[in-house]
Amino acid sequence: MKIIDGKKIASKIEFETKQKLVGCDKAPVLAIVLVGSDSASKIYVDKKVKSCLEIGIISKMVELSKNISQEELLNSVNDLNNDKAVDAIMVQLPLPKHISEKDILNSISSAKDVECVCCSNFGRFCEYGEYSVIVSPVTPMAVMKILDSCDVDIEGKNAVVVGNSNIVGKPVTMLLADRGATVTVCHDKTKDIAIHTRWADILVVAVGKKNLISKGMFKKGSVVIDVGINRNDNGICGDVDFESAKEIVNSITPVPGGVGPVTVAMLMKNTVDLFLKNN
Ligand code: NAP
Numbered sequence: 001m002k003i004i005d006g007k008k009i010a011s012k013i014e015f016e017t018k019q020k021l022v023g024c025d026k027a028p029v030l031a032i033v034l035v036g037s038d039s040a041s042k043i044y045v046d047k048k049v050k051s052c053l054e055i056g057i058i059s060k061m062v063e064l065s066k067n068i069s070q071e072e073l074l075n076s077v078n079d080l081n082n083d084k085a086v087d088a089i090m091v092q093l094p095l096p097k098h099i100s101e102k103d104i105l106n107s108i109s110s111a112k113d114v115e116c117v118c119c120s121n122f123g124r125f126c127e128y129g130e131y132s133v134i135v136s137p138v139t140p141m142a143v144m145k146i147l148d149s150c151d152v153d154i155e156g157k158n159a160v161v162v163g164n165s166n167i168v169g170k171p172v173t174m175l176l177a178d179r180g181a182t183v184t185v186c187h188d189k190t191k192d193i194a195i196h197t198r199w200a201d202i203l204v205v206a207v208g209k210k211n212l213i214s215k216g217m218f219k220k221g222s223v224v225i226d227v228g229i230n231r232n233d234n235g236i237c238g239d240v241d242f243e244s245a246k247e248i249v250n251s252i253t254p255v256p257g258g259v260g261p262v263t264v265a266m267l268m269k270n271t272v273d274l275f276l277k278n279n
Contacts, residue, residue, distance in 0.1 A: 160186065194216060
């Protein structure tokens with residue numbers, strides 16, 4: 001069984017992204033909006049800031065109180081939309097419960113929407129596919145990049161996506177279907193997930209529940225992409241019970257060290273692509 005090295009895949013994307021900036025007389029600026037002091041969000045943001053530094057992207061942190069009103073947050077995003085020095089904007093999720101995530105994400109200017117989350121970009125992506133937008137959703141593209149890096153032949157395969165969020169599950173489903181896979185989507189109303197996962201040549205899990213996918217739920221020789229991030233005594237783990245998977249699957253992404261680093265690398269790539277498109 002092969003353990004897929006997300007850090008190695010990420011390094012390659014970061015190298016290629018850095019190359020795109022050779023000869024540019026200024027650096028791209030990525031604004032990262034962080035609301036509140038959630039410790040997990042802080043860790044993810046620190047990783048993004050570190051990656052920006054390594055590639056030559058200026059990260060502009062906008063840290064706001066967890067008590068900020070919806071209107072104040074909309075104004076902050078709007079200031080970034082109007083700031084000519086800012087090339088790309090991302091809002092770290094989750095947001096406090098009193099804020100509408102949908103409204104905030106949709107307020108990001110489509111030209112600076114580095115994660116493809118505003119309605120016009122996401123709608124275009126859904127309707128016409130990844131090549132219709134300047135940048136595509138980062139984690140779903142990280143999943144596809146991992147499959148491609150492992151030379152997984154997607155066309156004609158049975159793929160199962162567990163999780164149906166706008167950020168991960170839905171766009172992954174679309175990308176896999178666009179590449180010729182027959183895709184089944186499972187979510188929290190699915191009665192028996194195992195019935196579906198057992199026939200998955202490609203299994204993508206993005207839920208946020210430790211050990212949701214465990215013994216007896218894998219197809220022999222399959223490829224498993226574990227997007228989930230959960231806290232445990234040793235740090236973090238995914239949604240897949242790694243020990244029971246490794247006896248039967250062909251390859252699997254570990255957590256940590258799998259999808260996470262590739263997602264950050266795709267964010268860097270998207271920032272540079274927006275910068276180059278808009279300058
Ligand atoms: P989310 O918005 O909370 O969506 C979770 C999805 O899982 C929903 O579609 C939900 O179904 C489904 N679900 C909930 N309980 C389930 C169950 N028991 N069985 C099957 N499906 C169930 O989460 P998200 O933003 O997509 O993130 C999912 C996980 O990926 C989280 O752990 C997050 O931290 C992680 N993540 C990792 C990265 C990375 O770079 N590695 C990036 C983004 C997210 P309904 O639609 O029916 O509610």
